[in-house]
Amino acid sequence: MGWCGDRQRSARQRIDHLQGEERFQLHYGDLGDPVSLHTLISKIQPNEIYNLAAQSHVKVSFDQPFYTGQVTALGSMAILEAIRLAAPEAKFYQASSSEMFGATPPPQDEQSSLQPRSPYGISKLYSHWMTKNYREAYGLFMVSGILFNHESPRRGENFVTRKIAKAVASIDRKGLSKLVLGNLHAERDWGYAPEFVVGMWKMLQADQPRDFVLATGESFTVRDFLSAAFSSVGRNWEEHVETDESLFRPTEVDFLRGNPAEAEAILKWRPHVIGTDLAQLMVEHEIDCLNSPTGFLVDGIDWEQVVESVFG
């Protein structure tokens, strides 16, 4: 399965390929509608619930702080309450974020202080603490994974790695002239999303519920990522990239580099793909997309291989 462009396809594009599989069923629900969540959770009685939903774009959260709070903070609260009242045996995973570390210097781990610098980070912090509170107050199996940036060809087009990968492919193959970006100095700990998903699942298989940091332990600037992406097609990024102040955030998280030592020791989880490998992998996918007559492509995640590499 796969895709090449977000715009041409439906909002469900990432799961379209699962339609028709016996074990896969879709239901309507909305983080802004606690009643629908309560009804669903009560009816389905799930074994495991992964809350990956959010208004997840940091820059957008400055433009829509109220909506971000409603969805990313209070939306999780609706799930926690539904579990407490209607399905207390369900194990719950909350997608917490390294954005919560904000101004805290690296390396960041489970003991680091949380000093978020965006409405998104603050909303995630609320859900993070609520998850912990429900675990402690009601004895429920509820955990947060504090995940550092995790990317793949399936990333949305308005996040920097995919934006860069798409632009590099278009510049190289279609003569697009330039790429306009914001802050190139921020450092991120970029990992490969499939490896992180395996880690999320592993957290819910543990004997005891607790929170973990998932990260690669390596960091790169946006400029490093740019350089690796352009180099993968034999080009120099400085000839193609401009910056625009309007793409900067009012407050930036300057430096994220996680320490995944506890996940490694306890979950035996270890990621292998790091930032600059990702640049090449993502650019290659975008070039394949441009070469595909249908615009529809297999992005080829071999899950057995991912599991083997993470726990092997």
Ligand code: GDD
């Ligand atoms: N999106 C974007 N677009 N970011 C840019 C651009 C641009 O044109 N130019 C520079 N950047 C910089 C941002 O300022 C930021 O420092 C860095 O690139 C990464 O931005 P994003 O890819 O938007 O990701 P993020 O780090 O803000 O947030 C992602 O990771 C979090 C985990 O730490 C998101 O996936 C969050 O939802 C997630 O929680």
